[in-house]
Amino acid sequence: MQDFAISIEGMHCMACVRRVKAALEKTPGVVDAVVEVGKARGQLEGASVADVVQAVTGAGYVAKQG
Numbered sequence: 001m002q003d004f005a006i007s008i009e010g011m012h013c014m015a016c017v018r019r020v021k022a023a024l025e026k027t028p029g030v031v032d033a034v035v036e037v038g039k040a041r042g043q044l045e046g047a048s049v050a051d052v053v054q055a056v057t058g059a060g061y062v063a064k065q066g
Contacts (some may be wrong), residue, residue, distance in 0.1 A: 001031065001043050001045050001051075002043065002044045002045070003041070003042070003043055003044075004041060004042055004043070004052055004065075005039070005040070005041040005045055005065070005066060006039065006040050006041075006049070006053060006056065006063045006065055006066070007038065007039050007063070007064050007066060008020060008035075008038055008039060008040060008050060008056055008060060008061050008062065009038075009062040009063075009064075010060070010061040010062055011038055011061060012037065012063075013037070016037065016061070017035045017036065017037060019033040019059050019060070020035045020040060020056055020059055020061060021033060021040075022059075023055045023056060023058060023065060024040065024042070024052065024055055024056070027043050027047060027051055027052060027055040028046065028047060028051075028056070029041045029044050029045055029046035029047020029048075029051060030042060030043075030044060030047055030051075030052065030055075031044065031045045032063045040052070040056070040063075046047065049065050050060035051056050053065065
């Protein structure tokens with residue numbers, strides 16, 4: 001299992017947090033995701049950090065590893 005941490009731009013409220021969390025939970029290989037305004041972290045199994053960044057970008061936010 002691999003840990004991930006990303007910073008997220010554009011999240012301002014709990015609705016944003018729910019939207020990003022839902023996108024991550026739908027991403028194959030994301031085992032666990034904790035989302036807070038401005039960041040997310042969790043664990044991957046069979047997915048990459050790039051997959052996580054793509055999921056967040058698809059939800060309408062800017063994500064960067066780290």
